[in-house]
Amino acid sequence: xxxxxLLVLLTLAVxxxxxLLVADAFPPVARGRSWIAARGDWxxxxxxxxxxxxxxxxxxxxxxxxxxxxxxxxxVVWPAVAYVAAWVVATETHDExx
Numbered sequence: 001x002x003x004x005x006l007l008v009l010l011t012l013a014v015x016x017x018x019x020l021l022v023a024d025a026f027p028p029v030a031r032g033r034s035w036i037a038a039r040g041d042w043x044x045x046x047x048x049x050x051x052x053x054x055x056x057x058x059x060x061x062x063x064x065x066x067x068x069x070x071x072x073x074x075x076v077v078w079p080a081v082a083y084v085a086a087w088v089v090a091t092e093t094h095d096e097x098x
Contacts, residue, residue: 003072006069007077007080007081010061010065010077010081011081011084011085011088012085013061014054014061014082014085017057017061018050018053018054018086019050019089019092021053022047022048022053023050023092033048050089050090051086051090053086054085054086054089055086057085058081058085061081062078062081065077
């Protein structure tokens with residue numbers, strides 16, 4: 001697979017999963033996010049922070065891509081994908097009323 005295409009797909013996948021975890025109103029995820037947020041201040045912050053969540057999502061997705069495709073330089077790809085995906089999610093407007 002083309003490395004550039006793989007990086008774009010990794011970034012979009014991480015952005016989508018990150019948005020699902022921090023902002024979407026999908027009931028099972030929203031309930032889980034509310035349950036975690038109710039545990040304390042820093043947990044609430046982490047559940048709503050795309051910059052925090054994207055790092056862990058990118059780690060898992062980069063690891064999977066490395067195992068399956070032999071991704072070149074996964075330790076460089078991981079933070080780059082996390083940064084761009086978090087930036088994409090952070091710049092979107094979120095519907096907070098759902």
